[in-house]
Amino acid sequence: MTTLLDGKAFAARLRLRVAEAVTELTAAGGPVPGLAVVLVGEDAASQVYVRSKGRATREAGMASFEHRLPVDTPQSVLMALIARLNVDPTVHGILVQLPLPEQMDTAAVIAAIDPAKDVDGFHISNVGLLATGGRAMVPCTPLGCLMLLRGALGSLRGLDAVVLGRSNIVGKPMAQLLLAEDCTVTVAHSRTRNLADLCRRADILVAAVGRPGMVPGDWIKPGATVIDVGINRVSDGQGGSRLVGDVDFDTAASVAGAITPVPGGVGPMTIACLLANTVTAAARASDLPEPAGLGL
Numbered sequence: 001m002t003t004l005l006d007g008k009a010f011a012a013r014l015r016l017r018v019a020e021a022v023t024e025l026t027a028a029g030g031p032v033p034g035l036a037v038v039l040v041g042e043d044a045a046s047q048v049y050v051r052s053k054g055r056a057t058r059e060a061g062m063a064s065f066e067h068r069l070p071v072d073t074p075q076s077v078l079m080a081l082i083a084r085l086n087v088d089p090t091v092h093g094i095l096v097q098l099p100l101p102e103q104m105d106t107a108a109v110i111a112a113i114d115p116a117k118d119v120d121g122f123h124i125s126n127v128g129l130l131a132t133g134g135r136a137m138v139p140c141t142p143l144g145c146l147m148l149l150r151g152a153l154g155s156l157r158g159l160d161a162v163v164l165g166r167s168n169i170v171g172k173p174m175a176q177l178l179l180a181e182d183c184t185v186t187v188a189h190s191r192t193r194n195l196a197d198l199c200r201r202a203d204i205l206v207a208a209v210g211r212p213g214m215v216p217g218d219w220i221k222p223g224a225t226v227i228d229v230g231i232n233r234v235s236d237g238q239g240g241s242r243l244v245g246d247v248d249f250d251t252a253a254s255v256a257g258a259i260t261p262v263p264g265g266v267g268p269m270t271i272a273c274l275l276a277n278t279v280t281a282a283a284r285a286s287d288l289p290e291p292a293g294l295g296l
Ligand SMILES: Nc1nc2c(c(=O)[nH]1)N[C@@H](CN(C=O)c1ccc(C(=O)N[C@@H](CCC(=O)O)C(=O)O)cc1)CN2
Pocket: 048, 049, 095, 096, 097, 098, 099, 120, 140, 141, 231, 243, 262, 263, 264, 265, 266, 267, 268, 269, 270, 271
C-alpha cells in the first residue's frame, strides 16, 4: 500500500498552528508579525503565489505588506525599498519573489536583505548557519519537505537519501537538512552518471529538477518515500494545461511506500513554512521565546 503524503492537509494544520503562535506571541507582549512581499514584474505564476502569500498571511492574523514594482524597475529602486523594509519595525519578514527580471542581480538583491528578516533563508548568512548547524532561517520549500518526511517516517537516521537537483533554493538546503537528520545524502544533477541506479538505492528520493515526469517508477526502490518538488505546467492534450511533478506519479505511486502528489504536495507547504518563519523572525526580533512547532 502506498501512502499519499497530503501536503495540502499538512499545510492547513501548520497554518492553524501558526495562527495560534501569533496569538501566543502577541499575548506575551510581542508584535503582530508582519511580512513584506516584493514582486517585480508581472510573471503570471509569481502573481498567483504572491496573492496566496498575502491571503495566507492575513488569515493567520499577521500583517501583510505587498510591494509591486514594474518589470523595468532599476535595481537601485528595489535596493532602496529593501533598505526601508530592513529598518521598518512593523516588518519582520521580507521576501522578494523569484525569479527577478533580467536586469536584476539576484544574488546582490538577496544579500541586501537583513538576514534576521530573510524568511526565505536565501541570504548567505542563513545558508552558512544552516550548513554549520546554527540558528538559521531555513528555506521554506526544503523545510516543508522535511516536515512531510518526518511525518511519514519519524526518524530519518541512517537512511539513504538522494536529492535530485542542486539549486540554491531547494537542492542544496534540502541536502543540508537531510544531513542534519543523519541521512547519508547524495546530491545528483544533470551530469550525474547512472542516475537510475543511484535513485534505486534511495530510501528517500527528493526530486527538484523542474523536468516533467523525469523520474519513472522503475527508478524507485520499492517502499521508498518520494518527495516531488517539481511544479511543471504541461499541455493536457485538449488545448488546456495541467500541473505535473518531476516524478511520473502513475508509475511511481505503485512502487513507492509514500509519495507527494502534484499539485497538493510540497507547494502548499512552502507557503505554510513561510508563515512559520515569519512568526519565528518576529519572536526573535522581540527577544521572546520562539513558539514551538513552527520549525526544526
Ligand atoms: N522568493 C521566493 N521565490 C520563489 C519561491 C520561494 O520559496 N521564495 N518558490 C517558488 C514559488 N512558490 C513560492 O514563492 C510557490 C510555488 C508553488 C506553490 C503551490 O502551492 N503550488 C500548488 C499549485 C499551484 C498552482 O495551481 O499553480 C501545489 O503545488 O499544490 C506555492 C508557492 C518560486 N519562487
